[in-house]
Amino acid sequence: MSPLSEAERRALLELARRALTEAVLHGNMLDVPPPAGRLADPAGVFVSIHHEGRLRGCLGQVEAGLSVAEAVARCAISVSRDDPRFDPVRAEELAGLEIEISVLSPLEPIMPEQIEVGRHGLLVRCGPFRGLLLPQVPTRYHWSRERFLEETCVKAGLPRDAWKNPDSRIEAFTAEVFSEAGTHAKPHAQAS
Numbered sequence: 001m002s003p004l005s006e007a008e009r010r011a012l013l014e015l016a017r018r019a020l021t022e023a024v025l026h027g028n029m030l031d032v033p034p035p036a037g038r039l040a041d042p043a044g045v046f047v048s049i050h051h052e053g054r055l056r057g058c059l060g061q062v063e064a065g066l067s068v069a070e071a072v073a074r075c076a077i078s079v080s081r082d083d084p085r086f087d088p089v090r091a092e093e094l095a096g097l098e099i100e101i102s103v104l105s106p107l108e109p110i111m112p113e114q115i116e117v118g119r120h121g122l123l124v125r126c127g128p129f130r131g132l133l134l135p136q137v138p139t140r141y142h143w144s145r146e147r148f149l150e151e152t153c154v155k156a157g158l159p160r161d162a163w164k165n166p167d168s169r170i171e172a173f174t175a176e177v178f179s180e181a182g183t184h185a186k187p188h189a190q191a192s
C-alpha cells in the first residue's frame with residue numbers, strides 16, 4: 001500500500017476517535033460507512049493510545065483481512081477495553097488521550113543482521129508463542145538491534161535469546177505511523 005495522504009490520515013484519526021468515544025461513552029460499535037479509495041484497501045493496523053506521553057493501550061491486527069478504515073475502527077474500540085495491560089478507558093480520560101495509528105506492510109521473513117532499528121517492526125514466533133513490537137518502540141527506548149530482538153521475544157513470553165533458536169521465525173514489516181499530535185509520518189514510517 002502506498003503512503004496515505006494527509007487527508008486520508010486525518011480521516012483515519014477522526015474515525016478512530018469517533019469509534020473510541022462511542023465505545024467508551026455508550027458501549028457501542030461505531031457504524032462505519034463503506035470506505036472508499038485507499039481506505040478500502042486491506043492492511044494490518046495497530047491503534048495506540050497515549051495519556052500525558054505514556055502508553056495507555058495498544059492493540060491491532062497483523063493480518064490484512066479488513067479495509068484500513070474498518071481495521072482502525074475495530075482496533076480503536078478494542079484498545080479502549082481489551083488491552084490486558086490496562087484498565088478500560090474511562091469517559092473522563094477521553095479528552096486527554098492521543099491516538100496513534102500504524103498501518104503495516106505485509107510480513108516478510110528477515111535475518112537478524114538485516115533488521116534496521118527504526119525501520120522494521122518485528123514478529124517473533126516459536127511454537128504457540130508470538131510477540132510483536134512496532135518499529136517506533138526501539139527508537140523510543142534507544143534499543144540496539146539485539147535488544148529489539150530480545151524484547152520482542154519477551155513480549156512473546158519466550159526467553160530473551162529465543163530469537164537464536166532455529167525453531168523461531170523472525171518476520172519484519174514497516175509501518176506508516178501518524179498521530180493526532182501531528183499527522184506527518186514519522187521517520188520510521190516508511191512503507192515498503
